[in-house]
Amino acid sequence: TGSGKTTFLLVASLYMARRGKALLVFPTSALAYQAYKRLVDYAERVGSTAKIATYNSMLKQSEREAALAAVESGDFDILVITSAFLPKYFDRLARHKFAFIATDDVDSVLRATSKNIDRLLRLLGATDEVLKLAFDVIEAGKRRTKALLGGAEREAERAEEEARKLREELRRKAKELELGVFVASGALAKARRTSRLLLFRELLGFDVGGRAEGLRNVYDLYAKLEDPKAQVAALVKRLGKGGIIYVQDRELGRELAEYLKSQGIAAEHFLRPRKKALEAFEHGELDVLVGLASSRSALVRGIDLPHVIRYVVFVGVPKFKFRVRLEEFSVPAYLSFLYNIRVILPQELRFKADKLIAQLRRIAPYAAGLEKALRSQPSNSFEEYAVGVAKSAVEFVASLLSREDVRRAIESSTEVKLAYIGGQLYVLLPDVTTYIQGSGRTSRLYAGGLSRGLSVVLVDDEKVLAALRREMELRFDEARFEELPKADLDKILSEIDADRETIRRIMSGDFKPEELSSRDLMRSVLLVVESPTKAKTIASFFGRPNTLIVGGMPAYEVSTGDSMLTIVATMGHIFELPTSLR
Incomplete structure (x- = not known):
């Protein structure tokens, strides 16, 4: 997050629009809307005449209807959409061939359904014949692998020769079609390993995948949570404009926004994408936005304003909090729980935990689809498998917590907390992904490097904070949590504001390249x-x-x-x- 992926995709789309139509796919409406506005600005600056259209839920009904009409008629050069638009309006998109398609979050596209791979390839110009031929190549490769594992060398050689001939024919036909360019971008770039995923390799020459890269320049501060509303108000008055406040439930979010207003602070909640609130925040009419501390929150993953956002405040340590029930099952939460407690388990239980961890990792890219399958009925064999893994995980964790020795070991550990809330047993552990993504809104890559940001955690649980600190220090060498009263806020804010001023000057065109130190970042x-x-x-x-x-x-x-x-x-x-x- 914050590594410049979106900027690259926007610039690339303007370049590729000279060759044909371009399609940009974003995970949320807020991101799609912001990207559209930036793209229009970029086009004006470079004198591009490209017609740019967008469709997202932040538009008025009349604007959405006009966007659909443009898609229908083909009256656009670049189209900016959300991942939900792709399957819903694919028939309209399929009337056009795209020279360039880019996904800002490939995970959200591929996790929804593997059929989105077929859709993307068809939009790039692939025909039914070519897709079938690509599948034949993949199947021949599978037969070769199976034969090698079974020691059948001659069968493996025949399958290899068949795959070679099919691949040659595939490349010839694909070349004739002049397929468009596809860019898969994402913070995680993980997808369920299906045969369809291999289509990217056979038709476009690359594998979807990647590794984590640590890019972060954030001061991490903390203070004990006592009076949430009063503390947040005092912090905002001290830190100033450009803040995001993360809360752990919607009711508190709405109450906090109203309280901040009563204290003379311009605040609005952003519990769902709101066009007017986002624009007011960007233009400085709002001091802060209040949203949910969740990896799916519009404010955690759906906002990119490097010239505006200076700091974030977490009201409570971001955490997974769940009862051991199937209806509250979450792949990330159970993965984190089993990872953290496996070392304290007896050998026979550790073996079972490791087996479940491997199974959970396999279904992790399909987490969103799994939630739907748990609420209704599995629609295919993989969903049945995923639901079975979820049930096994819930049963295993329930059996662990029923053992007195395991519970004592967990309670004495520093990784996981067990707490009774309202007479119900809850598991509490840090949500590291939400913290990294949320605090990362303050630290973005720009022409001068990585901008400085500030994150303040108001601590409601010392044990969960200790676990968060340990996880952050393992992932980022420079991550160090400091007590808020001991921090030199004037110095921190001075660094933050200097970076924001530079970013604003770059965005306005007032910044001269020679003002930057002459060195390549990569x-x-x-x-x-x-x-x-x-x-x-x-x-x-x-x-x-x-x-x-x-x-x-x-x-x-x-x-x-x-x-x-x-x-x-x-x-x-x-x-x-x-x-x-x-």
Whole structure:
């Protein structure tokens, strides 16, 4: 988050719109609306005549109708939509071929249904014939793998030869179609490993995947939570405009927004996307927005205003809080719980926990679909499998908490808290993803580097904070939590405001490039080795690499921190080095 993905996609869409239609897909209406506004601004600055349209829930009904009419008639060059638009209005989209499609959050597109892969490829120009041929290549590859595992070498050779011939035919037909360009961007870039996912490799030459990169420049402060409303009001008056307040329930969010207004602070809740509130916040008419501390919240993942957002305040440590019931099941919560307690379990229980962790990781990319399947009935075999994993996880955790020895071990640990609330047993543990994404609204990549931000946690549970601190320090070397009263707020705010001023000047066009220190933030490095196996092994030293297919051969891309390393193979010796000069 905050690494410049969206800016790249917007600029790329303006460039590619000269070749044909471009489609940009965003996970939320708030992000789609902000991206649309930025894209219009960019187009005006560079003198582009591209017709830009958008469809999202933040538009008026008349505006949505006009957008649908534009899609129907093809009266657009660039279309900005949400991931929900893709399946709902695919028939209208399918009337057009797109030269460029980019997803700002590929996870939200692929998690909804793997059929979205087919839809994206059709919009890029793939035909039924080509898609069937690509599936045939994938199936031949599967037969080869199965034969190798079974020791049937001749069968494996036949399958390999079949796959080679099919792939040659596929590349010839795909070349004739002149397929468009697809960019898959996302904070996680994880998807359920289905046969359809391999279509990207066979037709477009890359695998959807990635590794976590730590980009963060945030001061983490904390103070004990005593009087939420009064404390937040005092903090906002001290910190000023450009704040986001995260709460853990909607009722408190609405009450807090009203209380802040009564204290002379311009505040509105953003518990759902609200166009007027977002625009007022961006223009400085509102001091703060109040939203939910949830990874699905519009304010956690659906707002990108680097020139405006200076700080965030969490009212309570962001946490998973659940009873061990199937109706409250959450893949991230149960994964986090089992990860944290496995070390304190007896060996036989640890084995079961590890097995469940592996199963939960497999269904994690399908978490949104799983929730629907749990509420109704599974619609396919994978949903049945996922529901079965969820039930097994709930039963296993319930059995753990029924054991006195395990409960004592958990209560004495620093990772997980058990608490009785209203006579009900709850599990409490930190929601690290929400904290990273929420606090990350304050720290974004721009031309001068990574902007400074501030995050303040009002602590309602010391044990959950301790677990959050430990998780953050494991993920980010520079993450250090400091007590709010001991922090030099004047110095922190001075750094934050200096970055915001620079960002505003860049956005307005007043900033001169020579004012920046002359150094590249990231270099591109090409490494050539002999064999693909060596290339992949070396790339793996730096983490999980991305894979591109270039000229039928794999190229592995991986970040080393200050460089983007691409490793390719020559497939043999180019020159033989003499062993002797005689």
